Every structure is written in C-alpha cells, then in structure tokens.
Amino acid sequence: MPDTKRPGRNIPRQTVTEGKERFPCMSSVTVRTAAGFDEKLVAELVALHKKAIPTHMQYDKSGQYFAEALRDERNLNIVMRGQDGTVIGHLLGIPQSRVFEELRRWDPDMQDDSERLYLDTIQILPEQRHRNLSIYLIRKLCEEAEKRNIFKLSMHARTTTGWSRYQFRIFSGVRFLRRIENWYGFGEPFDYLESTTTLKTTACRAPGRKPQGKRITSG
Numbered sequence: 001m002p003d004t005k006r007p008g009r010n011i012p013r014q015t016v017t018e019g020k021e022r023f024p025c026m027s028s029v030t031v032r033t034a035a036g037f038d039e040k041l042v043a044e045l046v047a048l049h050k051k052a053i054p055t056h057m058q059y060d061k062s063g064q065y066f067a068e069a070l071r072d073e074r075n076l077n078i079v080m081r082g083q084d085g086t087v088i089g090h091l092l093g094i095p096q097s098r099v100f101e102e103l104r105r106w107d108p109d110m111q112d113d114s115e116r117l118y119l120d121t122i123q124i125l126p127e128q129r130h131r132n133l134s135i136y137l138i139r140k141l142c143e144e145a146e147k148r149n150i151f152k153l154s155m156h157a158r159t160t161t162g163w164s165r166y167q168f169r170i171f172s173g174v175r176f177l178r179r180i181e182n183w184y185g186f187g188e189p190f191d192y193l194e195s196t197t198t199l200k201t202t203a204c205r206a207p208g209r210k211p212q213g214k215r216i217t218s219g
C-alpha cells in the first residue's frame with residue numbers, strides 16, 4: 001500500500017449548500033449534494049467505501065479523507081441513498097487546483113487548472129451495480145458544477161472494468177490524454193480523461209437490472 005494514499009489536504013472547514021433531486025423514474029433512489037461536514041455521513045461513506053472499493057484501492061484513512069472532503073465547500077459530494085435511506089453511492093469532485101500537485105507523483109503531466117473539477121472518487125455498493133445508477137451521480141455532479149460556472153471535468157478512470165470506455169458513451173466532449181500504467185500504486189492502468197460537463201442525450205437510461213454476462217473484464 002503506498003504511504004501517500006490520500007493524505008489529508010489541510011482543507012478549510014466550511015460547508016456546502018445542500019441540493020436535492022428525486023428522479024421520477026427512480027422512486028426508490030434519492031440523489032443529493034451533501035451539505036458539508038456531518039459525522040453520521042462520514043461513517044456512512046466509510047462503510048460504503050469498505051464494501052464498494054477493492055481492498056488494494058481503499059484509502060488508508062478513509063474517515064479523515066471523507067471528513068475533509070465534506071468540509072471543503074469547493075468540493076462536490078454527491079450522495080445516493082436507497083429506499084431505506086442507506087447510502088448506496090457517492091461521487092466526489094474536487095477542484096483540480098487542489099489536487100494536481102499531490103497527483104503529479106503518479107501522473108507528472110497533471111496541470112493546474114482553476115476551471116476544472118477533478119472526479120476523485122466514485123463508488124456504488126456492489127449489490128446496486130449494473131443498474132445504470134452511476135449516471136445519476138454523474139448527472140447531478142454536472143448540474144451542480146454548472147451552477148458554479150464549472151464546465152470542465154477531469155478524471156483518472158479505471159480501465160480494467162470498462163469504466164474509462166464508459167465515459168465516452170456518456171460524455172459528449174471527452175478526450176483521452178494519456179494512460180498511467182500503475183495509477184496510485186494500484187498496479188492497474190488508469191486513463192487520464194478530460195471532458196466538458198455536457199452529457200450525451202442518450203446517457204440517462206432508466207435504471208434497472210442490466211443483463212449479466214456482458215461485463216468488460218479488461219481494458
């Protein structure tokens with residue numbers, strides 16, 4: 001495990017405005033922008049992280065990491081809850097200016113860009129996958145980013161699961177810039193992508209169980 005796994009970033013303690021959206025076709029799922037630091041939400045995100053992220057990619061101090069992520073009002077924390085209120089998904093966007101120096105250790109070509117939001121963490125409970133739910137986290141983040149006059153995104157996208165390729169199906173203005181063979185010491189290749197916040201009109205399919213057996217296993 002790399003010793004630099006998501007160290008604290010001395011993020012100022014502030015709150016973000018809360019937003020809420022319930023999608024008509026998803027009566028059992030709620031997607032909200034987190035309203036700043038909340039001890040209970042930190043615990044929920046830690047629980048999600050332990051279940052959703054493969055062990056070799058988990059943050060060493062996930063509680064501290066999510067607490068700091070929630071405290072910084074410049075971040076966007078999009079949280080998805082199931083019908084019983086359980087947190088089933090989370091997407092964290094951080095201004096690229098806040099992360100590029102740390103990430104240069106793994107991707108030396110990372111640049112400062114004060115107008116770009118970096119998609120840092122996306123996680124969905126394993127039992128909730130393959131339902132097209134990730135697009136609702138992404139769509140909400142794009143909407144909230146645009147409200148803040150941010151129209152540019154970036155990410156390091158996992159390739160072994162098909163996640164990188166999936167971005168080209170949902171974003172209308174996405175570009176591949178480079179592949180990092182051992183991203184963050186995970187021992188896996190990730191693609192550095194840049195995109196606008198504009199989604200393809202075909203991106204938001206209704207959620208539902210997708211046919212199994214077509215999973216992409218290598219990228």
Ligand SMILES: CC(C)(COP(=O)(O)OP(=O)(O)OC[C@H]1O[C@@H](n2cnc3c(N)ncnc32)[C@H](O)[C@@H]1OP(=O)(O)O)[C@@H](O)C(=O)NCCC(=O)NCCS
Nearest residue numbers: 122123124129130131132133134135157158161162163166
């Ligand atoms: C990545 C993740 C959020 C996607 O959520 P999901 O609910 O599985 O995805 P969706 O049902 O919305 O499908 C979106 C696409 O995700 C891609 N995908 C990425 N990782 C996947 C995974 N582990 N299992 C299945 N599909 C995955 C597929 O291309 C899928 O499209 P397709 O089924 O039409 O081919 C989820 O799989 C997850 O939490 N994975 C573990 C953490 C992770 O890898 N995060 C990304 C790091 S860059």
